[in-house]
Amino acid sequence: MADGRLVALIIATPAAAVIHERFHARLSELERADVRAALAANAEGLVTGEGGATLKDGAQAIGRYRGAVLVSHVEGGLVLHGAGTGDCDELTGTGG
Numbered sequence: 001m002a003d004g005r006l007v008a009l010i011i012a013t014p015a016a017a018v019i020h021e022r023f024h025a026r027l028s029e030l031e032r033a034d035v036r037a038a039l040a041a042n043a044e045g046l047v048t049g050e051g052g053a054t055l056k057d058g059a060q061a062i063g064r065y066r067g068a069v070l071v072s073h074v075e076g077g078l079v080l081h082g083a084g085t086g087d088c089d090e091l092t093g094t095g096g
Helices: 029-042
Strands: 006-012 018-023 060-065 068-075 078-084
Touching: 006 029, 018 029, 029 060, 029 068, 029 078
Parallel strands: none
Antiparallel strands: 006 018, 006 078, 060 068, 068 078
16 A cells, blocks of 8 residues: 555445445455455444444544554444555544
């Protein structure tokens, strides 16, 4: 994955149904599946209850996958997933 760029943005329901998905890197379908799985695993602690019934707005999980920063964030009953490389302060909400 190239350094310093957004690799993927995925908006999903708590039950992991994808509403919108955008990859900003040239990845094979197998690589895309790997990124999806890594983002879903990153968000596991955010979504609890039957079908993701329990979500807390503002909850966030940050992880790493193959040199990329993974961010999963709960907002408005949806789970926003982002994967990026390099300085990802914009994704984590810690930028100045």
